[in-house]
Amino acid sequence: MLAGVLLALPVHAAQLTLDLGTAKGTRTWDTEQLLKHPQARDIDIPQDVSYKRAMHYRAVPVAALLEGVTNDAHLQAIATDGFAAEMPAAPLLQKTGSQAWLAIEDPAHPWPGLSQDKPSAGPFYLVWTDPAASNISPEQWPYAVGKIRLLASVAERFPALLPDPKLAAEDPVNKGFALFQKNCFACHRLNGAGDSQLGPDLNIPHNPTEYFAGDYLKLYIRNPQNLRQWPQAKMPAITPEVLSDEELGQVVSYLKQMAGRKVSQ
Structure with missing residues (x-):
């Protein structure tokens, strides 16, 4: 019963932290800023890994948020549930083939729950167009992302x-x-x-x-x-x-x- 009540609550604006080290510093983006980002656009994902069906998102190219990060760098996307995806920067920076996008959940138009009695993939979800081109794995689709940081390799x-x-x-x-x-x-x-x-x-x-x-x-x-x-x-x-x-x-x-x-x- 409690889960149903929680899922019925409205989605609120959230914050994403980008920690790109001493050279680039830390920046925080909120939902409204990302929805209004100059490179934000509507994208369609024919086979979404988490929802297991076609989905439509408002999203920003991840490369646009990682300006100054080089292909040989290493990044980690941390979700609110403790999931920590280790990701080489090169695929995230690609602008052709498999392209990474940060999907943004609009509080006015919340996404559906991932399954019965579960919340959505929001507030921020890393999705891919043409994932097969670079053999992108399901673990490279982290959802409920709260922070992305630049780190040394694993x-x-x-x-x-x-x-x-x-x-x-x-x-x-x-x-x-x-x-x-x-x-x-x-x-x-x-x-x-x-x-x-x-x-x-x-x-x-x-x-x-x-x-x-x-x-x-x-x-x-x-x-x-x-x-x-x-x-x-x-x-x-x-x-x-x-x-x-x-x-x-x-x-x-x-x-x-x-x-x-x-x-x-």
Whole structure:
């Protein structure tokens, strides 16, 4: 009952903080400013990742908000629920092919809830036009965004995530580490390292490769509800379109490696 009451409340103006480091400083945009941004326009998303249907938004190109940020930079989008998407700057700055947009929820025309008894993807939602052109993953569509900040790379900030440095760059474990950053790190910490507050740590106290027998871990990643069903489950299915079978095997190889590289608790 309470959830229904909360969802019935009107949407209010919100604020987005951009923290682009010492060189560019911090700027706060409110809903009205973004809706009136000179580059704001109406866009259509034929297959929205979060709503799983076609959606229409008023949006600003993310590149327009990141002036001065270079392609080799690293950014993090932080959502109000603790989701922290790690994102290389280059795709966000593209102006052709896959293009990133910051969709802005207008308080006068609120978006629908993501599902029954859940709020919308607002107030700010990072969406993509032509996402297939750059293989944009679902984790690169963070919603309920409250802050975007410029940071050092994941490897620099969190050395506890690194696999054995003796491994070749093309080793499946290192490939799995790259995929872990793109598809898992937004929700999960590992070895206590990370900024997300959403999902459990994947190495402490136990790594999932230590308690999922056989291929059950892969089954769980593919669709958690096929293995464990409960109404409040949050982990989405990771389909072959997001991670191929080969890539899924690489992620599991990384996790197996890290089971032997736990930090002291």
